[in-house]
Amino acid sequence: MNQRANIALLFWIALGIFISIHSYRLGLGTWSSPGPGLMPFLVGALLSAFSLFSLVRRLRQKSGAAMAGEKRRRPELGRICLVLGSIIGYAFLLERLGYLVTSFLMLALLFRGMGTTRYGVAATLSAATVLVTYLVFSYLGVAFPPGILQWKGFPG
């Protein structure tokens, strides 16, 4: 945990430096006529400086007695990968396959993957959810991509 926190601080330092350099190139302007780079430059510089200060403080503390490590829950990587994979796949397929098909597939996969034991139940629940959400959100004015069902005349 402490190692991860230190790595995060190193990341913020690097990000701050990147922001400051890029902002400088945008142009800081003058105090009486500030340019587009001034605000991000100040933010980037503060980010780096503050992270560096925090990192040094942490490293100095750590050099004393070992800090009691917090017991952290190990992430359920399998389920997290399932969820991330599903939603990333959804984003890729949404405009190709359309809302109805893509949502049905994603929901069925997630219902099944998260523990709904029977395929039939997962499929039925997905189909019902997709239809209800399609009707409700279409009524509210949301335009869905028809995708492969376009030729069937489904409105977006």
Place this chain on the structure above:
Amino acid sequence: MEVLSGLLSGFEVALQPANIFYCFLGVFVGTLIGVLPGIGPIGAMSILLPTTFGMSSVSAVILFAGIYYGAMYGGSTTSILVNIPGEAASVVTCLDGYQMARKGRAGPALGISAIGSFIGGTFSLMALTFLVFPLAKAALKFGPPEYFSLVCMAMTVLIYLAKGSVSNAVLMVLLGLFLSTIGMDLITGAQRFSFGSTTLYDGIGLVPLAMGLFGISEVLSNIEGSGERIVFEARIGNLLPSRSDWKRAAGPMARGSVMGFLLGILPGAGALISSFLSYTVEKKLSKHPEEFGRGAIEGVAGPETANNAATGGAFVPLLAIGIPANVVMAILLGAFMIHNVSPGPTLITRHPDIFWGVISSMYMGNVMLLFLNLPLIGMWVKVLKVPYRILMPLILLFCLIGSYSVNNNVMEVFIMIFFGIVGYLLRRLDYEEAPLILAFILGPLLEQSFRQSLVMSTGELSIFFTRPISAAALIISIFLFASTGLSVYRKTKDKAMIE
């Protein structure tokens, strides 16, 4: 008199059939969101934001306001019956509410919670009604230096009141400010950090960012503990508190109303802090403090009143000055901007129908909520039993629809997923998302007022200290920041000495 005539005209707007419907929809969805752990009002409002494009601005704000204070009502149900807070601000209600349920007093706990919420909500609305008007008039005199200093003060208070580490809160504020600079610079038109992407041309959207940080990352965090919830099955009998319950709850409700309202005005987690403070105060004032944690009705009445009173207080800086006090208000500000309405001192003069309509509808909403939460408690108990493995895919679907429908652009969905992963990693590293998103929303106002002030003063930074309101706000900010830094320094020194 001006206030009363404003309220009357507001009721004319609020009592239009469409607005009654949106008010009811808002409080119903809000209660549902509050009852169901896993998605809070922020996630729900972000998801519904694109669907409000077709509505009038007053209807959209009525809907969102309803979701916000509705969630405060609903959050207590799950705290009392399941010992899991449906909403962060209902954490404290778990302490005594669940114990009351275990002793067979779930009914009075739920009843006093709903009634206390109604009293707190209504009181804060009345205070809001009479406070916003003069404050907005005073705010008409604010210029860019005042806005810059007030935003600095808001961010400093936010950092001061941060739940976790102060240094992490500072980093999140800075990150939020950086994210707000991505896209086109409004003053010069230059593109900043978009690297040629047309999606980022106008910057990162509020909806994908909020839904990623609060929706997707919440789901990823909750996957780890997605066991079944045990709902307290005891018969929920009479919901009305007894006479002695009323006697004991009256004081806490009165104190909770005032405390909640005042704390709600402050930037940061107003509802959460007000409920904790109310609990602490009631325990100190009680003649039987040993009962707290074992089913003391004061431990439910005070915090529940306070968290609803805080919702009214939170509207004060948004409606009067245009500065959001917390993340929910920040999303509401986003909703206003989408509908081309600028909340702040000019709102009353330019859009009196919106201003008074929203306030009047909140009176109506509080009454609706009392009737939703008392007789319909059986329905909410059934909702509570829906397993998370069923809810989670639905929450994800709503997030995906929501982010896509902002601009019918699938890149917004990818941005949401990206921030979902970022939000999840931030949570695991003990960073809070709330300072990030508040700074993201306030960033443009901060930068614009800073640059305008420098132009006005031809580069002299002293302008921030020569104008009295600006000077006062900056001095408070410096003082708070210094005292936060001092307490962190003391803690570090003590730790080093112990070692």
